[in-house]
Amino acid sequence: MRSYHVNSGAGVEGLSIREHEEPVPGPGQVLVAVRATSLSFRELMVLRGDYVLPVKPDVVPVSDGAGEVVAVGPGVSTARVGDRVTAPLFPSWQDGPFGVEHLPQLGGSLDGMLTELALVDEHALVPIPGHLTYAEAATLPCAAVTAWNALTGDGEGLRPGQTLVVQGSGGVSLFALQFAKALGARVIATTSSPAKAARLTELGADHVLDHRATPEWPGQVVELTGGRGANRVVDVAGLLERSLKAVTIAGHVACVGFLSDAVPPLDPRVLFASGATVRAVAVGSRAQFLAMNRLIEAHRLRPVIDRVFAFDDAPAAYRHYASGEAFGKVVIAVKGG
Structure with a gap:
């Protein structure tokens, strides 16, 4: 499997792609074959070095992604192989007010989704609305949940x-x-x-x-x-x-x-x-994500996508997004996305 890595402040030029052994899900974890990811303003902040939350060294960047469950670890009861899923930016924030215990975030203090395979806690998974493609679903975790929280939270x-x-x-x-x-x-x-x-x-x-x-x-x-x-x-x-x-x-x-x-x-x-x-407004909880998806499904809403880049062209996707010319989300297709 391949993953992108970067250090906070390294810029687009600091993005590197590396080969890894396929990860094995542990207790309570699932392995997700990432099909698509999308960029948000926070991703530019990570590359610039001015993101407000901690970013670990050599992080796998990007919080937003969608894919298919391909393996489950011991004790997993809420996910099955073949499920189409995404995950919140703050995986442990299930519901209620935000607190310091929920600060760990994908693509920051936790490895993110710009990878071919990602380990995700089963309780962080969010089912994808049935009418959305992986590319469309990948746009939801940051920008869409933030908008939903802003209107309803x-x-x-x-x-x-x-x-x-x-x-x-x-x-x-x-x-x-x-x-x-x-x-x-x-x-x-x-x-x-x-x-x-x-x-x-x-x-x-x-x-x-x-x-x-x-x-x-x-x-x-x-x-x-x-x-x-x-x-x-x-x-x-x-x-x-x-x-x-x-x-x-x-x-x-x-x-x-x-x-x-x-x-x-x-x-x-x-x-x-x-x-x-x-x-x-700091994005939103998994419960808010689920409520938002119910509205999306009921009204058959589709995210606005500006352009889709190939996985190998991720640096070009960052540059396009940073140009400010995009109208809608910039997506990176990973595997079958």
């Missing part, structure tokens, strides 16, 4: 008729758009590209705002919502002040991440004036 959840703002056309924003429409909500999207604006409209966005032409786009959101503001904003850029100006009184801002170190400070007066809840 506060205990109240996005409701039919409410308004959501999504920023840009990255993986989390596209999944949030698709999920919101399936939940019966109205979606306002922001972008700076006319071509991407057209794609966002095709996916169901009710309004698309050009944030480059109109930096003060929150005012447009307020106008489009009859002076109230959006019920929720999924903030992927770290521009919380703008998100707070776009959200309704006592609304919800899900802080998913930030795009650079040059993020402006947040004026606490803006926070108090909005009365909004700002919640940092």
Whole structure:
């Protein structure tokens, strides 16, 4: 079997591929033949050396993957050979609030999915929705679960008729758009590209705002919502002040991440004036993953895939993803993916 390896901060040039003996599943483990993996922003952070969680030396990178169970270890009772599966980024986080005991993560402190064969704990497995291909299923563990948590993880959840703002056309924003429409909500999207604006409209966005032409786009959101503001904003850029100006009184801002170190400070007066809840979202639990998959299956949703690269071309996949040109997920096909 072959696996990619990298050290934190080594860059794309640091990716190396090596041969290994096939692993044997131990008690409670299954062996998964990985069929496809997909890249998320965290993978770029690992290569840059600025990922916020620990990364072990010589790690097998990439948290997101999907494949087929090909062997089971002693005592395994919930998985069978032939099962089509994926796994959460935090394998031990089954349900409930996140805690330090769940910090071990695939492609970081644990070996990830950019490999032909992966050992996974049976209790971390998540069945793949039946209508999805391996390539499509490989896009779910990080970006999709993050989007689902952002929309539903506060205990109240996005409701039919409410308004959501999504920023840009990255993986989390596209999944949030698709999920919101399936939940019966109205979606306002922001972008700076006319071509991407057209794609966002095709996916169901009710309004698309050009944030480059109109930096003060929150005012447009307020106008489009009859002076109230959006019920929720999924903030992927770290521009919380703008998100707070776009959200309704006592609304919800899900802080998913930030795009650079040059993020402006947040004026606490803006926070108090909005009365909004700002919640940092760190992917989600296995229970949330399963709930998300039920919605995906019920509505026959399909992830947006920009391009699929061969396993031997993984460095090229990283470079394409880092270019910012992709619309949708960048996938690496492994075995039969």
